Amino acid sequence: MEFFGDFLAREGWPPWLGEVLGATVREVRAAAPGELYVRVSAQALAVACGQLAARLEARLASVVALEDPQGAGHWLVYTFRPAREPGWVSLVASLPPGETGYHAVTPVVPAAAWYERENRDLFGLVPHGHPDAAPLVRHEHWPPQTHPLRRDHPREAVLTGRDGEFPVFRVAGEGVQQYPLGPVRGDVMEAGHFLINTAGEEILHCVPRLFYKHRGLEKLAEGRSPGDLVLVAERLSGTSTFAHSLACCQALERLAGVEAPARARYWRVIFAELERMYNHAGDIAFMAAASGLVTGQAQMAIVKEKILRLNALLSGSRYLRNLNVPGGLRREPAPGAVAELRRILPDLEHEFGGVARLLMDTPSFVDRLETTGTVPADLARAAGAVGPVARASGLPLDARRDTPYAAYDALTVDVATETEGDGLARFRVRVAEFARAAALVRRALEELPPGDVGRPVTSFPPCRAALGWAEAPRGEAVHWVMTDADGKVYRYKVRAPGFCNWPVFGPAAANGNILQDFPPLESSFSLSVADCDR
Amino acid sequence: MLGWIVRGLAGGRVTTRYPFAAGDSRVSGVPEVDRDACAGPGSCRLCLEVCPTAAVGLNGAAVPEVDARRCILCARCVEACPRGAVRPVPRVESALLRGPVPGLFRRSLFVRHVDAGSCNACESELAALTNPFYDVSRLGVFFVTSPRHADLLVVTGPVTVNMAGALKRTYAAMPGPKLVMAVGACACGGGLVGKGYATHGGVDRVLPVDLYVPGCPPPPLTLIDALVRAAGRAGRAETQKEVTGLAGRA
Numbered sequence: 001m002e003f004f005g006d007f008l009a010r011e012g013w014p015p016w017l018g019e020v021l022g023a024t025v026r027e028v029r030a031a032a033p034g035e036l037y038v039r040v041s042a043q044a045l046a047v048a049c050g051q052l053a054a055r056l057e058a059r060l061a062s063v064v065a066l067e068d069p070q071g072a073g074h075w076l077v078y079t080f081r082p083a084r085e086p087g088w089v090s091l092v093a094s095l096p097p098g099e100t101g102y103h104a105v106t107p108v109v110p111a112a113a114w115y116e117r118e119n120r121d122l123f124g125l126v127p128h129g130h131p132d133a134a135p136l137v138r139h140e141h142w143p144p145q146t147h148p149l150r151r152d153h154p155r156e157a158v159l160t161g162r163d164g165e166f167p168v169f170r171v172a173g174e175g176v177q178q179y180p181l182g183p184v185r186g187d188v189m190e191a192g193h194f195l196i197n198t199a200g201e202e203i204l205h206c207v208p209r210l211f212y213k214h215r216g217l218e219k220l221a222e223g224r225s226p227g228d229l230v231l232v233a234e235r236l237s238g239t240s241t242f243a244h245s246l247a248c249c250q251a252l253e254r255l256a257g258v259e260a261p262a263r264a265r266y267w268r269v270i271f272a273e274l275e276r277m278y279n280h281a282g283d284i285a286f287m288a289a290a291s292g293l294v295t296g297q298a299q300m301a302i303v304k305e306k307i308l309r310l311n312a313l314l315s316g317s318r319y320l321r322n323l324n325v326p327g328g329l330r331r332e333p334a335p336g337a338v339a340e341l342r343r344i345l346p347d348l349e350h351e352f353g354g355v356a357r358l359l360m361d362t363p364s365f366v367d368r369l370e371t372t373g374t375v376p377a378d379l380a381r382a383a384g385a386v387g388p389v390a391r392a393s394g395l396p397l398d399a400r401r402d403t404p405y406a407a408y409d410a411l412t413v414d415v416a417t418e419t420e421g422d423g424l425a426r427f428r429v430r431v432a433e434f435a436r437a438a439a440l441v442r443r444a445l446e447e448l449p450p451g452d453v454g455r456p457v458t459s460f461p462p463c464r465a466a467l468g469w470a471e472a473p474r475g476e477a478v479h480w481v482m483t484d485a486d487g488k489v490y491r492y493k494v495r496a497p498g499f500c501n502w503p504v505f506g507p508a509a510a511n512g513n514i515l516q517d518f519p520p521l522e523s524s525f526s527l528s529v530a531d532c533d534r
Numbered sequence: 535m536l537g538w539i540v541r542g543l544a545g546g547r548v549t550t551r552y553p554f555a556a557g558d559s560r561v562s563g564v565p566e567v568d569r570d571a572c573a574g575p576g577s578c579r580l581c582l583e584v585c586p587t588a589a590v591g592l593n594g595a596a597v598p599e600v601d602a603r604r605c606i607l608c609a610r611c612v613e614a615c616p617r618g619a620v621r622p623v624p625r626v627e628s629a630l631l632r633g634p635v636p637g638l639f640r641r642s643l644f645v646r647h648v649d650a651g652s653c654n655a656c657e658s659e660l661a662a663l664t665n666p667f668y669d670v671s672r673l674g675v676f677f678v679t680s681p682r683h684a685d686l687l688v689v690t691g692p693v694t695v696n697m698a699g700a701l702k703r704t705y706a707a708m709p710g711p712k713l714v715m716a717v718g719a720c721a722c723g724g725g726l727v728g729k730g731y732a733t734h735g736g737v738d739r740v741l742p743v744d745l746y747v748p749g750c751p752p753p754p755l756t757l758i759d760a761l762v763r764a765a766g767r768a769g770r771a772e773t774q775k776e777v778t779g780l781a782g783r784a
Contacts, residue, residue, distance in 0.1 A: 139696045148731040155730050160695050183700050184648050186679040188660045191649040191697055212696045213651045216732035228586055231608060231726055238655020238751060282658070295538045301665035302548060308662070312560040318753065319655050322608055358537045530654045 001039060003069070003463045003482055004077075004092060005031030016085060020055045024048050032254035032466040034087030034403075037077070042102045045093040049078055050108035052089060056082035059397075060384050062467075062478045062495035063115035065123045067151050069463070069490060073097040074125060078105060078112070079467065079478070081403070088403075088467055095125065104130040111384030114503055122149040137211045137533075140166040148219060155219050171197040171205050179515065183212045190529040198515055206509035208502055213533035221492035226252045226326060226460050229481065229489055234321050236494060237531035239282070242268075242275045243472030244494070244531065245324040247479040250405055251468025252326035255481060256457050260406075264328035264453040268406040269444045270341075271311075271320050272470065273437040278307035279473035280430040280437075281352060283526040287427060288359065290519035291368040299355040303348060310344060313337045328454015342445060349438045356431045369423035373508040373521040376421060383504045387475020387497045388429045389525060393421035399471040406470075411443055423524035460487045472497055474528055498532030501525065549669050552626075552755050553762050559753035562622040564602040565612050571619035572597040581611035581620050587719070587726055602628060602748040603722035626753075629760035630746040636711050637766035639685045642674040645761070646684035646708065650701050651691030651733060655751040656718040660688065663761075668754045675761050681707040686764050689741070692720040692727045693734040705741050713764055715745040717757065722746045 008028040010018075017025065017038065024047070027039040040048045052058040058080035066075050072094070079090040095102060104127030105112040116127040117136035124147035142159045170178055182193040193209040221232050233248035234241045246268055253259060260268070281303040288296030308318040314333040315323050323329055333341075359365050375385065380393040390397045394417055399405070401413040416432035418425035465482035475497030484490035509521055550557060567581070581590045581598055589604035590611050600611070600620075611620045647660060663670045664677065678684050681704045693701060705714070716737040719725035723746075729735030737743050747760045762768075 141695070141699070153731065157731055158695060158729070158734065159731050160698070183697065184646075184681075184704050187677055188647045188657050189649065190654055190657060191651070191700070212700070213649065213691065213694055214696055214732050215651050215692065215694055215727050216730045217727070219732075220727060220730060231586055231606070235653040235726055238653040239658050241653075241655070282661075295542060298666050299538075299541060299545070301662070302545065302667070305662060305665055305667050309560060312753075316562040317607075318561055319658070319751070321750070354541065358541060361537065528654060530652065533651075 001027065001029060001037070001075075001092065001094070003465050004037035004090075005029040005035070005465075014085065016056065020051050021048055031464060035090070035467055036087065037090045037092050039092045039094070042076075042093040042095055045076065045078070045091060046103045046105045046108050048091050049080075049105045049112070052080050052082065052091065053109050056080075056084045056089075058082040058089065060109055060111040061088065061476070062480060062493065063112060063119070064480050064491070064493040065119040065125055066482065066491045068094075069484060071097065073099060074123065076102065076119075076125070077480075079480070100124055101126045101128050103128055106130050110382045111500070114499060121147070123147050124150065134167055134169070137214055139211065148216065155216070155222075166209070168195060169205070169207055173199065175199050176204065181518070192529045196509070196515065196518070201514040201516070203510050203513050203515060203517070206506045208505050210502060210529060211533045213529055215534060217534045218492050218494065221489050224489050226255075226481070226483070226487070226489060227456065227458060229492060230324060230326070232492070233479065233494070236496060236534060237472075237528045238319055239279055240275065240472040240474065240477070240528065240531060242271050242320040242323065243470045244477055244479070244496075246272060246406070247468045247470040247477045248481070249324045249326045249468065250470065251466050251479045251481045252460065253457065254468060255464050255466035255483065256326065256460050258327060258457055260328040261451050261454045262407070262449040263332075263451045265407040266444045266448050267329055267332065267453060268324070269408060269411060270441050271315070271323065272406070273440045273444075274307060274311060275320060276437045276473045277348070277434055278304045278311070280434045281307065283523065284356070284359070284427065284430060286523035286526060287369065287423070287520065288365060290523040291365045293359075293362060293365050296355065296359050296362065296365060303352050303355065306344070306348060310341060313340055325454070325456040327457035330456075332453045338445070341441075345438055345442060349435060352434050356434075359427075366424060368517075368520045369427055369524055372423040372513060372517050373524060374420070374422045374511050375504055375508045379507060380421070380504060384500045385504045386500045387472070388426055388433070389475065389501045389504060391415065391417045392425035392429045394419040397476070399469050399476040403469060407444060410447070411440055413440070423520050426524045462487045474498065474526065475501060477531070494531070494534060496528065496531030496534070498528045501527050502532055548666050549672070550667060550755070552758060557626050557755040559624065559626050559755045561624070561753050562607060562609065563624045564605045564607065564628065564748055565600050565609065565620045565622045567597050567599065568619045568621065569597050571617050573617060578616065580614040580616065584610040584614040586610065587724070587728070589723075601723065603630065603746050604719065604724070605748060606719045606726050606750040626755045627759045628748055628752070628756055629763055630748070631763060632744050632746075635713060635744060635764060635766050638711060639765045640767055642676070643686055643761060643765040644676055644678045644684050645686045645688055646678055646681045646704065647688045647690070648697075648701050648704050649691055650689050650697045650721070650737070651694035652718060652720060656690035656721075659751045659754055659757060660690070660717065662754045663757055668758060670758060670761060673758070673762060675765070681705075682709065684708050684712070686713045686715055686761075687741075688715045688717055689721050689737045690717050692724050693737055693740050694732050695734065696732070698734060698740055701740060713744045714741050715747060715760060715764055716743045717747045718752060719748060719750045722748055725750065
C-alpha cells in the first residue's frame with residue numbers, strides 16, 4: 001500500500017481518527033497534503049464507511065477499484081470529504097488474489113450504489129448485499145465474464161458480438177405504460193435512454209439508462225505519460241473541458257509536489273469562471289426552449305455564443321482546450337484579448353441579467369419549472385448530489401469554497417443556494433452563479449499577480465497517487481491518478497458531477513410530475529452524459 | 535411579452551452572412567507543414583513523435599503531412615518543430631467529401647443527429663447552428679426528430695460499442711437517398727479515443743461516410759460549410775457564382 005503515501009505513525013494521526021474508527025484501523029498513509037489513506041479490513045469496510053459518514057458528516061466523493069501492481073489482488077478506495085474535518089479521507093481495503101466478493105457499502109452509505117455497480121461490471125468485484133443487481137456500465141451485448149478494466153483485458157479487444165435482453169424494471173398494473181425515450185431522441189441531444197413508466201399522465205417511475213457513451217477513457221489513460229493524460233481529461237466533457245483539465249492537472253501537480261505559479265492560478269480562476277458562465281447561459285437557454293419560450297432561448301444562446309467567441313479570442317479554442325498543463329498554463333492570453341475581456345464583461349453581465357429578469361417575469365416559463373422535479377434535501381444528501389442540483393436543494397456544497405484550489409482561497413466565493421429543490425430553484429442558482437462568476441473574473445483580473453504562467457512538469461514520481469478536484473459548471477469533479485514504476489499512469493479514476501447527479505434524476509422525475517414535465521425537468525438538471533459515461 | 539419584443543429589437547441583427555460572405559471562425563485550425571521550411575523526414579521526426587493520434591504521417595511524401603481527419607488540434611507538432619515549419623492554418627472550409635453528393639437536397643436538407651459517444655463539444659457546436667448567430671434554417675437546413683424525415687445523418691463520437699446498434703438502426707430507418715456526415719475528430723478517425731474495448735474508432739468502421747468534418751470540435755462556420763456542401767451546393771470557394779440566386783433571398 002506504499003503507493004498511497006508514507007507510513008504515518010500513531011502519533012501523527014489526526015485526533016478524530018482513533019475515536020471514530022478505533023481498532024479497525026490497520027495502517028495509515030499520507031502523501032499529498034490533505035489526503036489521508038486509512039487501511040481497514042474488507043470485512044470492516046462497510047462499518048467504517050458508515051462511521052465516517054455518520055460521525056464526521058462525511059460525503060462519499062469517489063470510489064476507486066484497482067488491481068495491485070504486484071499482483072496481490074485488488075484494492076478498494078472509498079474517498080470521503082468530511083464536513084467536520086478539512087481535507088479528504090480514503091478508506092482502503094484489500095481483496096486477496098482470487099477473492100472478488102466483499103460486503104457492499106451501499107446499505108450503509110447509499111451514495112455508493114452506482115460506484116459498486118460500476119466496479120462489478122468493470123472489475124468483476126461483487127458487492128454482497130447490494131440492493132440493485134442490475135448492471136450499470138455493462139450493456140446486453142458484452143460477452144459474459146468480461147471485465148474490461150482488469151489488466152488482463154487488452155484495450156483493443158472490442159466488446160461485441162452477442163445479442164441479449166437488458167433486464168428492465170417495469171411497473172405492473174392496469175393502464176401502466178412504459179415509455180422508452182432514447183438513446184436517439186429529439187433535436188441535438190446526448191445519447192441517453194429513459195424508461196418512463198406512466199399511469200395516464202403521471203410519471204410513476206423513471207430509470208435513466210446510461211453508458212451508451214462509455215468510451216473506456218480510464219483504460220485509455222493507462223500507460224500514458226501524465227502530460228498526455230490532460231488530453232484525455234479535456235475530452236471527458238467538452239463543455240467542462242477546463243474544469244476537468246484543471247482537476248487532472250492539480251492531481252498531477254500534487255503528485256509531483258509542485259504548485260503552479262500565482263499568475264497561472266489566477267488565470268485558471270478566470271477561465272474556469274468563463275466556462276461556468278457560458279454553461280449556465282446555455283443551460284438556461286435549454287430551459288427556455290423546454291418551456292416553449294423560443295425568444296428566451298435565442299437571447300440566452302446569444303450570451304453563450306458571445307462567451308465562446310471570447311474564449312476563442314483568449315485561448316484559440318472556444319472550449320478552452322490545450323491550455324492547462326501540469327505546472328501551469330501553456331500560454332497567456334494576448335494583451336488585446338485581455339482588453340476585450342475587460343470591455344465585454346460588463347455587457348455580458350448586463351445582457352444576461354436582463355434576459356434572466358425577463359424569464360422570471362414570464363409566467364409560462366416560471367410555471368413550467370415551479371414544483372417540477374423537486375429534489376428533497378435528504379434525497380440530495382443521501383445520493384451524494386453535487387453542483388447546482390445540490391445547491392438548489394439547500395446543500396451548500398461548493399469545492400471552490402470548501403476545498404479551495406487555484407486562487408479561490410484568496411478570492412471570496414459566495415455560494416448560491418436555494419431551498420425549494422425544484423426546477424425554478426436550479427434556475428435561480430444558475431442565475432446567481434453567473435453574476436458571481438463574472439465578479440470573480442473581474443476581481444481575478446484586478447488582482448492578477450505578476451510573473452509567468454509556469455512551465456510544464458514532465459517528470460513524475462513512480463508508484464504514487466494523488467487526488468485533484470475542481471468545481472465544474474455542473475458540480476464537483478474528483479480525479480485520482482496513480483503512477484506506475486516508470487512514472488506513467490497506472491490508474492486514472494474520474495468521478496464526474498454527472499455520476500453523482502444522475503442517480504437523483506430518476507426519483508426526482510417520479511416526484512409528482514407528468515410526462516410533459518420531462519423537457520423542463522431534464523433541462524433544469526442539465527446533466528452531462530459524456531463525463532458520467534466516460 | 536412586450537419586454538421580449540423590445541429586447542429582440544434592441545439586440546439588432548447578429549446573424550452571420552456566411553456562406554454568402556467570407557467568415558472567420560476565430561479558432562486555430564489543423565496544422566500544415568511548410569514544404570520549404572521543413573528539413574525533410576530524414577533529419578527529424580519530432581512532429582511525428584509528439585502527435586498523440588498519429589495524425590502526422592509521411593505517406594511516402596518528402597515532408598510530413600497532417601491528416602485532418604485524425605488531428606485533435608493539440609498543436610504539439612507546432613510546438614515541437616525546431617524550424618517552425620508546422621503552423622496552424624485557420625481554415626473555415628475544411629470538410630472533406632468522399633465523392634460527389636447528389637444534388638437532391640439543394641433546396642432543403644433535413645438532418646438527424648446521433649451522438650455515438652462524443653464528449654458533447656460537437657453537440658454544443660451543432661446546437662449553436664440554430665442560435666441567432668448562425669441560424670441554419672435560413673439556408674434550408676433543419677434538424678428533425680424522426681430518421682424517416684432525414685436526408686442526412688450527422689454522427690458525432692468514435693462510435694461506442696454501446697451506441698453502434700442504435701446508430702445502425704437509425705441509418706436503416708432513413709429513406710434513400712441518404713448521406714452520412716462524420717463530425718469531429720472522434721467521428722472522422724477515432725480522434726484521441728481511437729479503437730478500444732468500448733469504441734470502434736470512427737464512423738466509417740460502421741457506416742459509409744460521405745463527408746468528414748475535421749476539428750475538435752469543428753466550429754459552427756465549418757459545420758455550415760459542410761452542410762451547404764452536403765446539400766449539393768458548392769462550398770464557400772465557389773459559392774458566389776453557384777448560388778447567387780439564393781444569396782438574394784438569405
